[in-house]
Amino acid sequence: MQGNKKLNLLPMDVKNKYDNRYMIYVSSVVCSILALVLAVMYCNIGILNFSIKNLQNENAQYTSQQSKIEGLQKVIAENKKFIESYSNSNFPFYQFMNALESYRPYNLTIISVDSVDRLANEGEQEVKTEGETVEPTASPTPNKKDAEDTSKALPKLEYVKDLSDEKIVLRGYGESQEAISNYINSLSHLPYIADTQVSAIEQHKINEMDVNLFEVILIGKRGADFEN
């Protein structure tokens, strides 16, 4: 059967009542679906607003952190600059001391590491101290005067800040000459050491043991001279 017009002998008002009832059902279903959709959309908008606020807060935090980081980066850059300029213009003393200990064989002992000028000053001081002990019986009054004079006569101790192009005297002893020579060889190959001069290697007895005392003069380099 084509078409869908069906016969129904119900009065028109009853048919309309049914149709209206179905229309009410359908419209209520449609309305409830719409309301549900709107509610879901409203919830989504709320969630999105909340996340936008969170993102804005995070963004503000990020901006403040960024400005802080920029400030710190500036400080770091300044510090780096300083370190670079320092290491370029000075002898890397810390690295040198580190190398002294790391290259040192187990059977070698370091007695001292000094700059040559310091050693020279120490020598003068020791001489003066010995001179004082020569005349211990002097009267107290002139002693005061003497003390003032002595303080005036004592040479001022000056430490060289930078050891580049300076001589560094390394003293120590080892059980074997081979260990000593290996150690000196290792030090001589350090990039910030310009030259190595062995001053002396002598055999002595320490605690009734035969050891080889040695003294090496190392000449330092500037950082800028060996980097790159």
Place this chain on the structure above:
Amino acid sequence: MDYLVKKNIIKKNKVIIDVGSKYIKLLGVHYANKKITITNAQKIDSSLFFNDNELVNVGELVRNIDRIMSKNKNVEISLSIPTSIVNSKIVSVKNKKVAELAKYIEREHTTFSKVSPLTHIIDYAYLGSREENGDSIHYCLVAAVSKNSVNLILDEFNKRKLKISTISYPIYDLVNLSELYHGDFENMNRLMIDFGVSGTRVVAFYEGVAVYVRDINIGVNTYLEKLFECQESLGKPEIFKLISAVGEMKILTMESLKKLFSSMNKEAYFNIVNEVSSQLAKDIFRIAEMCENNNAAITKIICGGFMIKGFDERLKQNGDMEVESFDLNLLENVSGRDFIVQLGNAHVDSTFNNAIGLAINTFM
């Protein structure tokens, strides 16, 4: 709402009520997944509510229906009212658009015999169309029922809070039932007959479209009245029992049947039955002949309803047509164009045919 059921969007239960002058047939029907499942079938004797084929005691009729439906009061009801209170005709409309049919029928076909829009509820059903000599002919079934009759029925149903959603009548139910034969392409020209107690309804199909309807005034009551006139000593219930059990079958084997003829002249019985059946068959063949004269030779007759035993044999002997008795219990797969009819636990005999047709109406 039927549209949603048809499109398998919702499931639905319905109660189908076919009000006949002998029995009220009730079907419980469940619509789901494009299947019509008959879940329940019941019959109520309605002869008390009718007088001379006129429905006189509507209140009592509805009370009986209400008693049965007490558990399913919220279920929609499709009601098939007796043909006797409906005026109907099939109209053919040439070369009109389907969309224009409603207005055309309202203008041209709402006043016929004693029918008037003022006093009657008039509606139509589109039956289909076919091509003839380059013309497109549409067929519509126009039916009318008096407002008083319908309102009387509706008032009684409303009093008991029973909801009627559809009112149909047996001829339209037959048209709906024909949907189950949509695939019988060898017999596109056929007659569908509903044998009722008060009358016999015949619908003629040409190329699968219902083109002619006729309500023959001969039914089981005709046999009953004539036999009662002949043998008044035998009560009408006994005669009805005799007609139901014997019909036109002359071979009697059962002792109980032989006993029935102890108070009824066997020869007289068969003479009367033969006379009435001949008249009925003659009317049916006249319809077939008329169809043949209009180049629509009928090849099949499908019978249903309260057909007396042996009448189908009479139709077979006197014509070249195939005769089939429609019985849902005997068919395995009963299907329409896009639905299936299934029997649940219910048992339905051939008198439920109109109710089944009305149940199918939801899927049309």
